[in-house]
Amino acid sequence: MQKFIIVFVFSLLVSNCSLYKIDVQQGNVITQEMLDQLELGMSARKVRFIMGTPLLQDAFHQNRWDYLFSFLEGRSGKRQQQVISLFFDEQQQLIKVSGNVAAGEAKPETSTPTVDPEDTRPIL
16 A cells, blocks of 8 residues: 555656646737738728638727737747737728738739649549
8 A cells, every 4th residue: 555655646746747738829810911911991891801800899999900819839938929900990991900910012923833734634
């Protein structure tokens, strides 16, 4: 019985030394491609299609949508946070984008790859 208690206490101590902390992701994922698609004058409906439902929508300021994204790395404890605020006018047109993620220029589309005629055989 005494051996059992010693083994139990030892295993309890060893298991507490190797705690695994998981990564915690919260909020709306915001990518640069999503921000590149936003244009001033765009309707709120199109913005919602591109960005998704805002995380925060103030009842007193219906013309402001806030998108938040937070990522806490379990091992290092480093937190990454992105905040985007979108502002609309009375006609629900996008008039301003602000936050700690810069809205960039849309990337030029690359040409579509050509198909080799030999590769057009049917797939069975």
